[in-house]
Amino acid sequence: MRRLWIGLTYAVFIFLLIIPLSRIAIGAFENGLDGFAEGLFRPEALHALMMTGLIVIVVTILNALFGIMMALYLVRANWLSHKIKSILNSIVDLPYAVSPVIGGLMIVLLLGPDSIIGGFFEGIGFKVVYAFPGMVIATLFVTFPLMVREVMPVLQEIGHDQEQAAATLGAYSWTTFRKVTWPSIRWAVVYGLVLTVARSLGEFGAVLVVSGNIMNKTQTATTLVYQDVENFNVAAANGVALVLAAFSVALLLMMEWAKKRKEVH
């Protein structure tokens, strides 16, 4: 009985995860090393990877800052009533329920050239949608809950006492945060960072809608893979896909590492 279950588990993993992953690796080298290099070092592929990198950096920094602050407010703030906090708390989860395409549509509707805000920015010569800012906003929307949801439980768990003690002893709020709060939430933040990087690296639907997928301008790595497949250029798509997959596996390893550290503190 035991053997049967273990065998079945292995079968699911092999068929659902391991074979597909290795198929990408084989596909990337189908035309040899030159084919792989050709697919990866096309100017549009390099540009797309650069765009993805820029988005990841900007989004991760912004979300880390605002995510930690939001988590602190949702757990600690006594200037918000309990009721408001619980409403805000459930709003944080909404991006999880929103399909990425709909997330992109929202931003186009709100900031697109036909909207009031978008028209204003267009007037002063600042393009939001179909340009870099829109893509960043779309990714911010999709990844917002990740950091908040990692940090909040830790804050709830460690409780208020130590911070209050520090405050009583005369520490300013910044010192209290740096010396008392930060050491205990550190690994949760690292875990949240890795999750945010992974999610913004792979974001596709929202970015596709917002960017307009213009080659060498607003194309990201994932939307390039999509366009290559649509153009029946699967071999070229494989190279970029393999790079993305390799990054994901590396991030997965970091997640495991951060998770272990998080448990120890």
Place this chain on the structure above:
Amino acid sequence: MNSAYESTGSKFRRREGCIVTTWIRHKGWTWGFRSTVLLYFFALIVLPIFGVYVQSFSAGWSHFAESIVEPIAWKAVLLTIKLGLISTLINVLIGTMIAWVLTKYRFPGRTLLNSLVDLPFALPTAVGGLMILLLLGPGSLIGEAAEKLGFEIVFHQPAIVIAMLFVTFPFVIRAVQPLLEELDPLEEEAAYTLGASKTTTFFKVILPSMLPGIISGGMLAFSRALAEFGAVVLVAGNIPGRTLIASVFIFGEIESDNPAGAAAVSVMLLTLSFLILWIINTVQQRGRRM
């Protein structure tokens, strides 16, 4: 003389510290911080969601109703629900099994498999779609064998289910695992001592303790399956009612410059997802209270 110099220095330092303190402690800072964070939150999350609802009702109720009763639109939503349910059901079964095996048995490769579970979360969904296309698509071994047997996988419903299955794979496992770890082995032993068979113990003791995780994990998987786009768009077809799912339909409407139609279907899908999210929260809160 030396000591006098030192005392002026420390006095000066103290006064400087005082200025910095009042500067840091100034109420304006706190309020500025608070309103910035809340404003960011509202502008980023609340406003866009609000905007879609406004947009879809902006042309009046009748227009909204028209967009929804259009057969292509509601067929797409119904098909998404149907395929989402199928993939969730499969996920509940294999997810529960894998969670069980990974927590209860010790065998070589267990840690590796346990970390692999999260792979679909880490992998870009478009890459997931490409994998399925490569493995099962035209020209692949499996794809051709299936075609000879009269099956069609890619660009048809099976591929959509597989894509949803792949993307939502970790949810049930990650929801059930902690519950199984918490389960007291004594309870199980007590059941055996009282003469219960393995099957009875499973259904009366183990399954009830896993159930909250199965339900909330399954719900999360379902709502993710409804929302999925990246993996699905590469392997789904465009036949209304048969292979056109909601997120792909919305994307098509945006591409063909019909944001009103896209917004109407989005509102349907969003309301459904929010409902599921609300149920998950209620179930979890009730579970915590017990």
